[in-house]
Amino acid sequence: MIPNFKYPTPIDKEVDWDKSKTIMSRTDAAGVIDYVNQVFCDVCGYSEEELMGSPHNIIRHPDMPRVIFKVLWDNIQQGINFHAVAKNLAKSGEYYWVVTDFDIIKDAQGKIASYLARRTSVPKQSIDKYIAPLYAKMLQVEAVGGMEASGAYLANFLKENGYYDYIDFIENAILEFK
Secondary structure, eight states, rough: OTTOOOOOOSSBBBOOTTTSSSEEEEEETSBBEEEEEEEEEEEEEEOOOHHSSSSSGBBBBBTHHHHHHHHHHHHTTTOOOOOOEEEEEOOTTOEEEEEEEEEEEEOTTOEEEEEEEEEEEEOHHHIIIIIIHHHHHHHHHEEEEHHHHHHHHHHHHHTTTTTHHHHHHHHHHHHHTT
């Protein structure tokens, strides 16, 4: 864990990384990092030593609507895999977009022990056309009405656009550009 940690100041520059690689991390049930692969370290700019024992939200970018993480955690804490597109914040202040897929690991008693996350890149066209505008609007709504209002906006957006749920929206946005 990083002593006296201070979130970096975001800059409008994307991390240059090999997008054919997979970023991996594992957290305990509370979201504290206990494993990262070298790709994760290379992309986010933190060393393995800095990441171990840190909360996973160490890489949370302020451009992310809080409700996305609430929905993600609500699902995985129930043992339901969840795909989420996230804009993450590197130590340098740069950003990187990923879509995350989870393995939910349970102990012998069936209690969730940890989460293994695999993150892959998201096509820039998907971000520019779908994700970034939606998240920007959700942040505006959140600033005025809080996380509940942002969640209602997302639900209404998905309904109005004919998507069954956020997962369908994410998969369709990404598949369109692959």
